[in-house]
Amino acid sequence: MKLAAAAAAAAVLLSACQVVSSSRPIRILGASSLQDVLPALASAYEADGGTPIQPSFNGSSQLRVQIEQGASADLFLSADAHTVDLLVAAGLGDGAGAPVAANRLALVVPATTNEAAAVTDWTQLATAGVRIVAAADEVPIARYADRLVAELARAGGAPTGFADAYAANVVSHEDNVRAVLAKVEIGEADAAFVYTTDAAVSDAVHVLDLPAGTGVSTTYWGLVLADASAAEAARDFLTWLAEAEAQAILAEHGFASVP
Amino acid sequence: MSAFLLRAAAVLLALFLVAPVLWLLVLAATGSLGKALTDPSVVDALLLSLLTTVASLAMIVTLGTPLAWLLARREGRATQVAAVAVDLPMVLPPAVAGLALLLLFGRRGPVGSVLDDAGLSLAFTTAAVVLAQTFVAAPFYVRSVRTGFAAIGREVRDAARIDGADDWAIFLHVGVPLAAPSLASGAVLAWTRALGEFGATIFFAGSLPGVTQTLPLAVYSAFQANLDAAIAAAALLVVAAAGVLAGVRLFGWPALRPEAA
Numbered sequence: 420m421k422l423a424a425a426a427a428a429a430a431v432l433l434s435a436c437q438v439v440s441s442s443r444p445i446r447i448l449g450a451s452s453l454q455d456v457l458p459a460l461a462s463a464y465e466a467d468g469g470t471p472i473q474p475s476f477n478g479s480s481q482l483r484v485q486i487e488q489g490a491s492a493d494l495f496l497s498a499d500a501h502t503v504d505l506l507v508a509a510g511l512g513d514g515a516g517a518p519v520a521a522n523r524l525a526l527v528v529p530a531t532t533n534e535a536a537a538v539t540d541w542t543q544l545a546t547a548g549v550r551i552v553a554a555a556d557e558v559p560i561a562r563y564a565d566r567l568v569a570e571l572a573r574a575g576g577a578p579t580g581f582a583d584a585y586a587a588n589v590v591s592h593e594d595n596v597r598a599v600l601a602k603v604e605i606g607e608a609d610a611a612f613v614y615t616t617d618a619a620v621s622d623a624v625h626v627l628d629l630p631a632g633t634g635v636s637t638t639y640w641g642l643v644l645a646d647a648s649a650a651e652a653a654r655d656f657l658t659w660l661a662e663a664e665a666q667a668i669l670a671e672h673g674f675a676s677v678p
Numbered sequence: 679m680s681a682f683l684l685r686a687a688a689v690l691l692a693l694f695l696v697a698p699v700l701w702l703l704v705l706a707a708t709g710s711l712g713k714a715l716t717d718p719s720v721v722d723a724l725l726l727s728l729l730t731t732v733a734s735l736a737m738i739v740t741l742g743t744p745l746a747w748l749l750a751r752r753e754g755r756a757t758q759v760a761a762v763a764v765d766l767p768m769v770l771p772p773a774v775a776g777l778a779l780l781l782l783f784g785r786r787g788p789v790g791s792v793l794d795d796a797g798l799s800l801a802f803t804t805a806a807v808v809l810a811q812t813f814v815a816a817p818f819y820v821r822s823v824r825t826g827f828a829a830i831g832r833e834v835r836d837a838a839r840i841d842g843a844d845d846w847a848i849f850l851h852v853g854v855p856l857a858a859p860s861l862a863s864g865a866v867l868a869w870t871r872a873l874g875e876f877g878a879t880i881f882f883a884g885s886l887p888g889v890t891q892t893l894p895l896a897v898y899s900a901f902q903a904n905l906d907a908a909i910a911a912a913a914l915l916v917v918a919a920a921g922v923l924a925g926v927r928l929f930g931w932p933a934l935r936p937e938a939a
Contacts, residue, residue: 550801
């Protein structure tokens with residue numbers, strides 16, 4: 420109860436701090452993996468006469484907690500449905516969420532030019548001593564990766580005890596997928612699961628093939644927030660995301676359309 | 679009127695500084711503190727924090743006391759430059775410290791790659807946590823101890839030398855006992871800084887429960903999963919910090935009194 424009061428007090432303070440303006444931008448809290456595509460979407464939307472967009476990025480779970488603690492924003496773009504469901508259940512959504520785009524998981528390793536790469540094949544994720552960086556349990560990529568690991572454990576050629584051996588090799592739990600990617604880029608981690616779109620924006624990682632018939636597809640969800648001050652504009656942007664122009668930009672960045 | 683404004687300004691800032699911490703303690707006390715304190719992630723983090731800060735402090739005192747001695751006794755431009763350079767991590771943003779450590783000691787860094795070839799890998803290990811803590815906390819110790827050593831008059835050292843003491847004996851039997859209060863206060867400051875270390879650790883050591891996830895990292899991580907655990911871990915850190923301040927007041931270590939700072 421005290422927490423609710425604290426959250427309410429924080430919300431009041433935050434909204435009191437907001438500058439009242441007629442051409443208020445759409446404040447979007449976006450999943451880390453949208454860091455490159457959202458600015459491109461925003462400029463196209465603005466060029467179409469849409470409201471300017473003011474994005475900020477973090478892991479979906481971090482953003483969810485920020486919203487619960489009273490962070491003021493108009494639209495939440497989450498990397499999964501679960502995080503959106505939690506907010507809707509808490510009464511923090513304006514209506515229900517809507518799927519906006521799809522993505523897939525990729526296994527990445529540092530793009531070393533020498534022969535010393537520790538992982539050259541997905542089965543080596545189970546080799547003792549391999550350093551895998553994952554995300555914290557609450558971050559969407561961590562749940563997707565768990566699902567993929569379970570699939571790989573059942574795939575042909577999987578070493579026995581693959582999932583446990585993989586878990587034992589995890590050396591760090593990062594906040595968001597881009598932090599995971601960065602640890603692979605600088606060579607501190609030997610391997611990690613990220614989104615294919617993350618792998619595509621990095622010159623410093625290689626994507627390894629996964630066995631045929633495995634692979635996890637992911638869905639981004641948008642949710643207009645209950646305390647949105649630009650709810651109308653946020654809804655308009657969500658609708659625009661489903662249109663051909665937005666879908667083309669998403670496809671250009673490696674995202675798929677919602678199945 | 680001006681007296682009123684003066685007082686209002688003072689009260690406003692004092693309230694601002696006290697209220698958040700107090701509210702945190704109230705939430706901890708009225709929430710499920712007991713349950714959260716037995717949460718394995720909090721217990722692991724507490725034990726890891728104690729282990730790593732004791733290791734860091736041992737390293738800081740062992741290596742920092744001789745460094746402070748050298749910096750205090752020598753004069754000249756080079757020593758002054760060295761003294762400033764040694765102080766620098768104290769004012770560096772912790773994220774900068776973490777990035778710098780990672781680039782030097784990380785697998786592809788000049789030191790890290792040599793260690794890696796020798797089969798010693800630092801990143802994501804408890805040793806990395808100790809290094810990060812030592813890096814950010816040591817300057818507090820060295821600075822305090824240097825001030826203590828510098829306050830010892832040359833004539834005291836000369837007298838010891840005439841009595842036949844060599845450099846090592848002067849350091850150990852004259853310098854260290856006379857500067858003991860500075861050593862103690864420096865150690866306390868360094869320990870609290872190491873205990874609170876966050877930025878350099880998360881960059882350089884990563885975050886894994888039981889291995890690199892110290893209390894401050896546990897606060898950050900639990901914030902996403904279990905707010906009660908985050909509050910409990912945070913309350914532990916507040917109690918530790920407040921305990922240190924109270925201890926310093928009680929023992930009255932001179933180097934920590936405002937006029938000596």
